[in-house]
């Protein structure tokens with residue numbers, strides 16, 4: 001049933017996905033209604049030039065990800081998400097982002113890079129989703145955003161990014177909050193802050209990911 005709903009999500013949001021293994025890890029859902037139209041930038045797939053953004057570069061470094069693994073695609077009015085890359089790409093993953101959110105895109109895109117780290121560590125979406133619930137995966141990505149700020153961006157003020165990761169009004173509160181796989185806003189902020197303020201000295205992202213799932217996730221309420 002869960003696999004079916006993921007496939008349905010992928011069909012809904014990813015008409016152009018070339019994924020053998022269809023999945024969709026969304027940072028943001030823009031509402032309970034289907035997006036009527038999406039305008040992608042044909043001539044410039046990364047209109048915010050996130051690939052060159054110093055904060056995004058720091059995230060790649062902290063998460064131990066090779067930037068060549070990821071393509072970015074900005075479109076107006078879509079949710080943030082991570083999928084398999086498109087067929088003609090040399091990259092492995094495609095992070096799509098809403099191009100009209102400006103600087104507010106940074107935290108959600110780092111959340112998506114957290115998903116890429118989870119996928120790389122686990123060996124793919126099937127394994128990841130068999131190991132952990134959707135909420136564990138989503139809060140795990142928020143925790144990794146916090147880790148990026150702790151280890152990679154220690155001088156950045158986190159307040160602004162904390163608001164963006166929550167993106168109240170854009171993050172879907174859901175008709176039934178218990179069905180929102182991202183967790184409610186309070187849980188998301190907790191996960192982010194636990195990452196920022198952890199006093200553990202671990203720097204290996206695989207160990208940090210595992211520690212979150214084994215020891216940290218259960219403390220979030």
Ligand SMILES: [Zn+2]
Nearest residue numbers: 025026027138
């Ligand atoms: Zn997510």
